[in-house]
Amino acid sequence: MKTAPALHHQPVTLADTATAIRTEGLRKVYQRGQDSLVALEGLDLTVDKGEFFGLLGTNGAGKSTTIGMLTTLVTPTAGSAWVAGHEVSADPVGVKSRIGVVSQANTLDRALTVLDNLAFRGRYFGLSASAARRRALDLLEQLALADKASAKAHHLSGGQARRVMIGRALMHLPEVLFLDEPTAGVDPQAREDLWQIIGSLHEGGQTVVLTTHYLDEAEALCQRLAVIDHGHLLACDTPEAIKATSGAQTVITVRYDAAAEPVADAVRRIPGGPHVVIVDGPNIQVRTTRPDGVLGHLLREGGAAGLTVRDAATTPPSLQTAFLTLTGRDYQP
Structure with a gap:
């Protein structure tokens, strides 16, 4: 057109x-x-x-x-x-x-x-x-x-x-x-x-x-x-x-080559929390209002657990994360 x-x-x-x-x-x-x-x-x-x-x-x-x-x-x-x-x-x-x-x-x-x-x-x-x-x-x-x-x-x-x-x-x-x-x-x-x-x-x-x-x-x-x-x-x-004002969180996601559960406890103890940690098979997601250093911590802890990172992403505060914060769930149209 x-x-x-x-x-x-x-x-x-x-x-x-x-x-x-x-x-x-x-x-x-x-x-x-x-x-x-x-x-x-x-x-x-x-x-x-x-x-x-x-x-x-x-x-x-x-x-x-x-x-x-x-x-x-x-x-x-x-x-x-x-x-x-x-x-x-x-x-x-x-x-x-x-x-x-x-x-x-x-x-x-x-x-x-x-x-x-x-x-x-x-x-x-x-x-x-x-x-x-x-x-x-x-x-x-x-x-x-x-x-x-x-x-x-x-x-x-x-x-x-x-x-x-x-x-x-x-x-x-x-x-x-x-x-x-x-x-x-x-x-x-x-x-x-x-x-x-x-x-x-x-x-x-x-x-x-x-x-x-x-x-x-x-x-x-x-x-x-x-x-x-x-x-x-x-x-x-x-x-x-x-x-x-919604307290929209930054979302850090890492996908390993094997189950991410061995990393979860260490991630929950990252300084600056509380952080919300969600594990789904090889994927681990951290939702936080204080994201500095979190990705580096995920990479180090994964390496210490013998895991290889396949993918990593950081999503800054957005309407998507604001909706997640307001409702407690991801936005699914």
């Missing part, structure tokens, strides 16, 4: 508030027969106007449930939420008219052309036929999709379809744009293209709420992140602050 130009987009000004989204005690419980599943527990969040905000978590963490409630598709069990100054439960129509949503699933009308998918959305929100067509053509040009205007939606690649869905969501100049896993299932180049487009939108003043399970995506795009796990909010801050 050729490089897309900056996406010129002027969202409607939020009425009487600098806050795009606010939630208080937002909760969702799904009933399954006699059983209940708590998908979200007491979420308190504030997203500022013009902010690029991310919801980060593994599959099933509660991200899509949160988006569903904020976009009026899921009814909260308890708590309240306001989007663009309108209470979601009390005024769902007012909320819908002020938001754009790009879902995980491809929801384009396969029987329509790309142009008509956008133009019909504009008509739905009150644009005249000519204004909707002009707006649709302008967006397709900005999204580097002008040559696909007459193509049927089912002829698009995954990345092209996501770009069309973003364009469709922008037809009525929404105040808040929700992107639910927008790069899931697309190839790496299409993912980079989508990053560029989404970043350009934000630079133009668009409030963006992104759900993702890609750590690099969250760190590259989001000004602030809410880390959600099993329905609970674990942290909410800038990526750098989350890494700094």
